[in-house]
Amino acid sequence: MGNGMSKGEKGVSSSSSETGFQDYMTDILNKGTLAIMLSIGHRTRLFDIISSLNNPSTSKEISLKAKLNERYVREWLGAMVVSRVIEYDSAHKTYWLEKEKMDFLTRASSSYNFAASMQWIPILAQVEDDIINCFQKGGGVHYDSFKRFHEVMAEESAQTVVAGLFDFILPLVPGLEENLMRGISVLDIGCGSGHAINTMAARFPRSKFVGYDISEEAINKARSDGQQLNNKNVSFNVNDVSNPQVMKTNFDLVVAFDAIHDQRDPANVLKNIARIINPDEGIFLMQDILGSSFLEKNINHPLGPFLYAMSCMHCMSVSLAQNGTGLGAMWGKEKATEMLKDAGFANVEVKTLAHDFQNYYYVAKIT
Ligand SMILES: C[S@@+](CC[C@H](N)C(=O)[O-])C[C@H]1O[C@@H](n2cnc3c(N)ncnc32)[C@H](O)[C@@H]1O
Known part of the structure; x- marks a missing residue:
């Protein structure tokens, strides 16, 4: 060769x-x-x-x-x-x-099992022809074209979100664990295979958990894992979270793990979340990619090339495939904060975790 x-x-x-x-x-x-x-x-x-x-x-x-x-x-x-x-x-x-x-x-x-994360490279490579077609004609590549996406996402989520949930992520919100122990209502937006929410449901039996995802494959997996864990306090629904009709019930806590930037209509999804959050005490906890909205500030990002490539070939593209805005994974902290405020969250804090250089954690409240 x-x-x-x-x-x-x-x-x-x-x-x-x-x-x-x-x-x-x-x-x-x-x-x-x-x-x-x-x-x-x-x-x-x-x-x-x-x-x-x-x-x-x-x-x-x-x-x-x-x-x-x-x-x-x-x-x-x-x-x-x-x-x-x-x-x-x-x-x-x-x-x-x-x-x-x-x-x-x-x-x-x-x-951190890096060999598991390497699976993203062949997942992206399989849609190269489709992506080149989009470079030439516009449009995007639909979620269904990414074979094994939900399986690999679940593995990734297990070692990022789930592994750090109780020791690092939930403690970012003072008093949240106590409230979960006492019993509150929780919605996971774009819950994927439901790893995070099933783990929380098992830990906090007095709280009620709901997971929404647009993918039937992911929801089926979430349901069967929930049954295996014998979780009685969790339910999963195939739902499009940009549809105001399905976003009606009020919740004390809404979480979104890596599930906002690749939405067809992220601004509307954020507005739907703001509308259903308990206005006094309710919290929206959003984990999303750590980066700036300004390219020049991302040049020394330790995962910069990987994240822009993932965005170009997956996150931005799946949104464009639905005639969406194509926000992309590198929408950045500045844009994310602005969009949260526009959606109705007056109080937005952006937090980081010492061991996690890939994510920001946004703690947003209505008042
Ligand atoms: C990057 S994955 C994250 C999945 C999960 N939160 C995790 O951490 O493993 C984004 C998820 O959002 C879901 N999603 C995208 N658009 C959606 C929509 N409009 N309504 C509901 N779910 C959606 C996808 O099916 C996918 O499972």
Whole structure:
């Protein structure tokens, strides 16, 4: 496949900044493909299997334990070794995963499983043709075109929202946990597969929880997980939250985890939320992407390229596919605050969590 990228090969002398850029591009080519290999390692459970083996193992031992084809496993291991993810003993042809790396690559991870997040890259890649068509003709790519979206979103949500819910996110609102213990009504807007709300329902049996999502697939999963948890205080409905007709009941707490910026009509959704929130004590807790509305302020964002790409190929596009506003994931704090105020929230606080550089937490009240 040789792409002839070695330096100076074309006999053109390059300045040091050109060389730097060439190295940068080479690095991206390597890492872009590596991201897909990491995703494969997650989906085939190879990282989990290699960790469980505990000892340096041959490709045959690994593939037997994983019930996978040895030839494919060996080539994947090659990619992992040259990228310094997996260790290799050439004398014994054995492979192993160092303990400190297991924590970032396995399902048993107590920190953040990056291999799970790498699944976003192939999810985006599958709609590349459709997105190019949108570049040429406008429009967008519908949610249904993103195969495995809800499954991967649920995994992501488990390790971001759910993992931090009780220790970090709910404590952002003083007194909220006590109120949930006592018994209040809660609505989750764009609840997806319902991980967050099912977890809260199990923890706070005196409160009543409702989840709305436009996706039937996501709501079915949320319902079956709720039944498995034997949650009696939660219900899920396939609903379009931009429709004022379905946003009628009042709630003490409305939450939206990563579910506002990709709406068809986010301004209307925020207005619907403001209308159904208990006007005295009600809280709207909105988790959304950490960023500025001004591109120049996002240049050093640690996840800037990933977030703009996700926005272009998914968040903005799913909104445009419904003739929506195409706000995009990088709508930013300034725009979000302004839209919350326009919707009727007079009191908006923007909070961050020390360990979470991807999200803002907006605590909004009517008065
Ligand atoms: C990025 S996902 C977040 C899902 C979930 N909150 C989580 O954290 O896993 C956004 C969700 O909003 C839902 N959604 C988009 N537009 C909607 C609408 N108009 N009404 C209800 N749900 C909507 C999508 O189906 C999707 O599940």
